[in-house]
Amino acid sequence: MQLVLQIVANGLLIGGLYALLAVGLTLIFGVLRVVNFAHAEFMMLGMYGAYWLWSIYGLDPYVSVFLITPVVFLLGVAVDRLVVQRSIGKPDVTVVFATLGLSILLQNAALTLWRADIRSVSTFATGSVFVVGGVRLSVAMTVSFAAALLFALGLWFFLTRTMYGKAIQAVAQNRRAAALMGIDVKRVYLFTYSVAVAAAGAMGVLVAPIFTIFPRVGQTHIVTIFVIVVLGGLGSVPGAVVAALLVGIIRAGAGFLIGTAWGELAYFAVFLLVLIVRPQGFFGRRGAEVYGG
Amino acid sequence: MNTGIRRVVCIAMIVTFAMTGVQLFARGQAQQPQPAVTADGAAITTLRVGALFPQTGGMAFGGSNALQGTQIAVELFNETNPYGITVELVSADAPDPATGTTGVRQLITQQNVDVVMGTFSSAVASATAPAAERLNVLYVETTAWAEGITRNTSNVLRTTISSGSLGAAAADFILTGLAQELGVAEADIRVALVFTDDEFGTSIADAAVGRIQSSRARLVVRESYPAATTSDLSSVLLRIQQERPHAVIHIAQVPDGVLFWRQAQQLGVDMPAVVGVGGGYGQVEFARPLGTNADGIFNVVPPTSGSINVDSLTPAAQNLLNELQTRVTQRGWTQGPYTDWGFMGAWVFLNEIVPNAASTSIADMMAAAANVRVDALDSITGFGFEFAGVNHENSGQNLRAIPVVQQWQGGQLRVTYPHELAVADFVNVPLPPWSQRTQAIGQ
Structure with missing residues (x-):
């Protein structure tokens, strides 16, 4: 029984890491109708930020996250203005190539600036564990998990309980109608994109004590994150969280029972099954992928 | 598709085929060996070498190291120029098999290189060496280890180790030296095998499995x-x-590798001994985040100047090593294992094979390679050079590239097995359980 609990706990914790990335990605898609291929690169930038502040100033990532997240937010503002908004309304392929190009640009910028050296951040949290009912939980993973859930809850509260959140939802539903109602659609885009990539940057900082850091580190996670976003329902924040946790558990469970290599296959099998039975994903609306006005 | 677009596509395809044909024809013409004997008796006067290594992407770190070693070898060779041969180095990026294959074709058909040297990545080499073979060009592999690279090919000379020998050496070590140190009989020993599912990982794993299954030991975990x-x-x-x-x-x-150990600590998974094979466990970037917890972890690898007793090398080899180290430092580069292997592979090829080859054709280069005999003490890497002949199942493989077992000790890799090559005794065998470790990973 304890082994089962340990597997579930491992799955939930890794799922929490995925959730923080997936929530931002699904938000961008839901509001802007943009598939942000560069999303994981903002996580990579957050990881490098954590590394440099830790290695030069000795700043713990749990402190530097408060410095780096606003910087990534501002970077998101710049990217939205210079790249994303210029491609919105253009043919789909333009948007795809814009964000894909941005992804390659950011990876190669990191490669040029910081070379391909593999770096790591080691803090008190790296090797620390606490034991609950015989189940060992990594401090670093638990902190990331908690941050992911807090972010998702805060975002859900903001979207459903505040005027600006409702304005964002209105834009997600029909951007033309929202504009006619006096909502500044471009500003909503700017805010949404920047918040989402800032969350990716924050996740990068929080996972720095867990994973090694190199220019292509984002690519380790991006396929899984896209699966989660589609599985949860395009544009659905609760869907992204549920799907992330589910993927984490399936991967850990199948990995233990039938082999690590099969873990990935198992969640892809579930993914295909869900798409057949419920093409819009767990919490998605039918036709969410279609431009809404 | 409308008629206009279809016509444009058809014309583009015809032009592409025509250009490729012209290039291949031109290459075929250029490929005819044209020996021109130098004053020193060498048949080749100018040699264009294509250096194909990952310079971007996830493998850029090791790939760049290997390329840097190759560059310095060519630079030194041209400066001393003992045979009146000028070597021109042209590099191309090979971050993945598809880009590498394009790169090798461009090097051969557009840059007119006589030989391609690479590749760091086994996955890339498995695609690029056959691509060079189709264009009739010799492929010198200095840094990729997958067994298949020298199997069923006629154009590959590999100066470094093969994965088969690595996997077998890891298993051998466990069944002999380690079993003895742990006080466990071969029949009782249980082995777990965890490997990456790429060409590189599976080829090492297959060799290890073969060796374990031919013994009385049991393979209890096999995970990729x-x-x-x-x-x-x-x-x-x-x-x-x-x-x-x-x-x-x-x-x-x-x-x-780092993730494995961080999660092992998190989950409290005790392992009496872990033998790393492949690039990861031999890098400082692997050991640094583990701190003193790296002490006792083994790594099976071809030896390098960093792991052997360099005082035992011949004076000529020591001078060569000093020259390499000086140039690496001058450029602000990092000298890693791949720098050594890239450098020494290129150096032996340029000094031992090229001057003795009648032409740049594969057959002539292979014939010259068959006579190479370099002693381990004449090499900065600590392993010698002797290439398998054309009838060998691994023709072109350096048969003197023999792995050693190193162990992380105080942040340094030291050769601990076989005992006759060891520069240090074993430490932390068995590895202490996590409950007894004073320093957690990362503290």
Whole structure:
């Protein structure tokens, strides 16, 4: 029984890491109708930020996250203005190539600036564990998990309980109608994109004590994150969280029972099954992928 | 598709085929060996070498190191120029098999190189060496280890080790030296094998499995994972915890190697001995985040100047090593294992094979390679050079590239096995359980 609990706990914790990335990605898609291929690169930038502040100033990532997240937010503002908004309304392929190009640009910028050296951040949290009912939980993973859930809850509260959140939802539903109602659609885009990539940057900082850091580190996670976003329902924040946790558990469970290599296959099998039975994903609306006005 | 677009596409395809044909024809013409004997008796006067290594992407670190070693070897050769041969180096990026294949074609058909040298990545080399073979060009592999690279090919000279010998050496070590140190009989020893599911990882794993299955030992865990997308190794660690092997063979790169150990500590998975094979466990970037907890972890690898007693090398080899180190430092580069292997492979090729080849054709180069005999003490890497002949199942393989077992000790890799080559005794065998470790990973 304890082994089962340990597997579930491992799955939930890794799922929490995925959730923080997936929530931002699904938000961008839901509001802007943009598939942000560069999303994981903002996580990579957050990881490098954590590394440099830790290695030069000795700043713990749990402190530097408060410095780096606003910087990534501002970077998101710049990217939205210079790249994303210029491609919105253009043919789909333009948007795809814009964000894909941005992804390659950011990876190669990191490669040029910081070379391909593999770096790591080691803090008190790296090797620390606490034991609950015989189940060992990594401090670093638990902190990331908690941050992911807090972010998702805060975002859900903001979207459903505040005027600006409702304005964002209105834009997600029909951007033309929202504009006619006096909502500044471009500003909503700017805010949404920047918040989402800032969350990716924050996740990068929080996972720095867990994973090694190199220019292509984002690519380790991006396929899984896209699966989660589609599985949860395009544009659905609760869907992204549920799907992330589910993927984490399936991967850990199948990995233990039938082999690590099969873990990935198992969640892809579930993914295909869900798409057949419920093409819009767990919490998605039918036709969410279609431009809404 | 409308008629206009179709016509444009047809014309583009015809032009592309025509240009490719012209290039291949031109290449075929250029390929005819044109020996021109120099004053020193060498048949080749100018040699264009294509250097094909990953310079971008996830393998850029090791790939760049190997390229830097190659560059310095060519630079030194041209400066001393003992045979009146000028070598021109042209490099191309090979971050993945598809780009590498394009790169090798461009090097041969557009840059007119006489030989291609690479590749760091086994996955890339498995695609690019056959591509060079189709264009009738010799491929010198200095840094990729997959067994298949020298199987069923006629154009490959590999100066470094093959993965088969690595996997077999890891298993051999566990069954002999380690079993003795742990006080376990061969019949009782249980081994876990964890490996990346790429060409490189599987070829090492297959050789290790073959060796273990031919013994009385038991393979209790055999797990593979995709290195490029793995962010969680907890399931494999829990299986190891259940099966309680005496030794784990882990074939890994740096990121998954570090993740394995961080999660092992998190889950409290005790392992009496872990033998790393492949690039990851031999890198400082692997050991640094583990701190003193790296002490006692083994790594099976071809020796390098950093792991052997360089005082035992011949004066000529020591001078060569000093020259390499000076130039690496002057440029602000880092001298890693791949720098050594890239450098020494290129150096032996340029000094021992090229001057003795009648032309740049594969047959003539292979004939010259068959006579190479370089002693281990004449090499900065600590292993010698002697190439398998054309009738050998691994023709072109350096038969003197023999792995050694190193162990992390105080942040340094030291050769600990075989005993006749060892520069240090074993430490931390068996590895202390996590409950007894004073320093957690990362503290």
